[in-house]
Amino acid sequence: MAFEAVQGRNFEEFVRSYGNKAYQFAYRLCGNPEEAKEMAQEAFHRLLAHLDEHDPSKPFDAWFFRILRNVVFDETRRHERRRTVSLDVPVSGPFGEESYADLLPDQEEALLETLERRDAGAAVRRALDKLSPEHRSVLVLCDMEGRGYEEAAKVLDVPLGTIRSRINRARMAFRTVLSRMPEVKP
Amino acid sequence: MTCPNSESLSAFADREAPAEEAAFVRAHLSGCAACARRLRSIEAARRALAALPAPDAPPGFVDSLLAGARPAPWWARLLGEVRSGFLQPAGAVAAAGLAAAALLVFTHRGPAPDAELEVPAEVLVSAHERFLRTMPLAPAETEPPAPDLTLASAGGEGDVF
Ligand SMILES: [Zn+2]
Numbered sequence: 001m002a003f004e005a006v007q008g009r010n011f012e013e014f015v016r017s018y019g020n021k022a023y024q025f026a027y028r029l030c031g032n033p034e035e036a037k038e039m040a041q042e043a044f045h046r047l048l049a050h051l052d053e054h055d056p057s058k059p060f061d062a063w064f065f066r067i068l069r070n071v072v073f074d075e076t077r078r079h080e081r082r083r084t085v086s087l088d089v090p091v092s093g094p095f096g097e098e099s100y101a102d103l104l105p106d107q108e109e110a111l112l113e114t115l116e117r118r119d120a121g122a123a124v125r126r127a128l129d130k131l132s133p134e135h136r137s138v139l140v141l142c143d144m145e146g147r148g149y150e151e152a153a154k155v156l157d158v159p160l161g162t163i164r165s166r167i168n169r170a171r172m173a174f175r176t177v178l179s180r181m182p183e184v185k186p
Numbered sequence: 187m188t189c190p191n192s193e194s195l196s197a198f199a200d201r202e203a204p205a206e207e208a209a210f211v212r213a214h215l216s217g218c219a220a221c222a223r224r225l226r227s228i229e230a231a232r233r234a235l236a237a238l239p240a241p242d243a244p245p246g247f248v249d250s251l252l253a254g255a256r257p258a259p260w261w262a263r264l265l266g267e268v269r270s271g272f273l274q275p276a277g278a279v280a281a282a283g284l285a286a287a288a289l290l291v292f293t294h295r296g297p298a299p300d301a302e303l304e305v306p307a308e309v310l311v312s313a314h315e316r317f318l319r320t321m322p323l324a325p326a327e328t329e330p331p332a333p334d335l336t337l338a339s340a341g342g343e344g345d346v347f
Contacts, residue, residue, distance in 0.1 A: 012252060019251050023243035037247065044251050108223065115230040124234045142200065143235040149202045168196040171228060178231075 015044060018061065022068055028140045029072045029133070031125050039075055043068035062154040069137055069155060076133045106186040107179055114184045127178040135170035142167055189221050190214055199228040 022043055027036035046067050054063055103111060114120055128136055141152040142163075149163040156163070178184060190198070190211050197203040198211040215222050 015251050016248055019248035020243045023247060024240045028238070028240050033241070033244070037244070040243070040247075041251060041254060045254070108227065112227055112230055115227075115234045120234050121238060125238055128235070128238070139235055143232045144238060144240070146236070149197075149200065164197050164202065165193055167200070168193040171196055171231060172192065174231060175227070 011048075014060075014064075018064060019044075022064070025065065025068060025140065025145070026072055028144050029069075029136060030076070031129055035075065039071045040068065043071045046071065059154065062151070065155045066157055072137070073133045103175070103179055104186070107184075110184050110186045111175065111179050114178065114181075120183075123178065123181050123183045127174055127181060130177045131170065131173050134166065135173050138163060138167045138170050139174065187214070187218065189218060192224075195221065195224055196228055199225055199232070 019040070022040040023036055026039040026043075027033065030036055030039065043064070047064055050067070054060065114123060128139065131139070137156060138152060141147045141155060142149070147155075149160055149167075152167075153160045153163045158166070190207075194203060194207060194211055198208055201208075203211060211221075215225065
C-alpha cells in the first residue's frame, strides 16, 4: 500500500528525490535541525495517508510542499504562539498606508549595514523567526529558495496577487523586526 | 512626483512587476534617491535571507523516511512509542498491561506453547485492542492536512494572513 505508484512515479523514488528538499524547506522555516526532521517526517506520513485526495490536475510536488507547509504551520502555532509579531505592522510614512515603511535615514543606514555584514546570519535568522508563519513561508519560498510568485502561489495555495502583497508585507515586517534588534544600532 | 508604492517596488525587485509597471518604476528610480535606497534595502534583505544556511538532511534521513513508510508490525510500533515516551495515557495503560502480560508469559508460563496462549492471550488482545483504539499510529489515522487548504483556495486573502 505504501509504495504504490504516484502519478506514474514510484513512491520510493519520490521520497529519494524530495526527502532532502523537504528537510531543507522545513529547516529554513524553523531554523532547527531536530524540528525540521520531525516536520519532514510528518509531512511524508500525511502524504501517504492522503494520497487519494490529490487532484491529478495539480502538480504533485507543489501539493506535497503544501502539506509540509501545513505541518510547519501547525507545529509553529503549537510552539510559538507568543513569539510572532503582529501581522499588521504599522506602515506609516510620507507615502500613505500602502507606501514603504520608511525608517529614519540613520536607522535605514544601520539596517543596510547590518544586512550587508558577513556575520548578519544570526540576527537575520532571529528576525525571520519572529515573523508569522505566513510571512516567513513567503520569504523562504521567494527569497531563500528563489521561487517565482507563481510557484509560491501554488505551494501556499493562494492567488498570485496574494503572494505579491504578502511578500511586500513580509518584507516590511522583517525590516521592522530587524531594525529593532540590538545589532542594528544607528 | 509620485513614488511607486512599496508593493510595486517589491514586485519590481523580484522582477515580477508587469511590463508597464516595471517601466514606470525604472524611470522613477533614476530620479528618486529615496526609492533607489528602498530598492537597495529590499535587495540587501533578500541577499541576507538567501545566505542563511540550509544544511542537508542528516545521513540516513531518507532511509528512515522510507522505513517509516513501511507498515511496521504492531508490536514494533508499540515498543517504539513506549521508548519515545509519546504514549497517551490510555495507550500507556494498554502498554503497561501488555508489558505485564509479556512478563507473565516469559517468567511464569515458560516456553510451553499451549500454556502460553491460555490466559495472557486475552490480556494481550484486549490491551492491543485498547491500544489500537486510542493511539493513532497508522498513517491513515493522522490528521488531514489543515482545513485552511480549502479555505485558502476559495478566498486567497481570506486565508490566515
Ligand atoms: Zn520615489
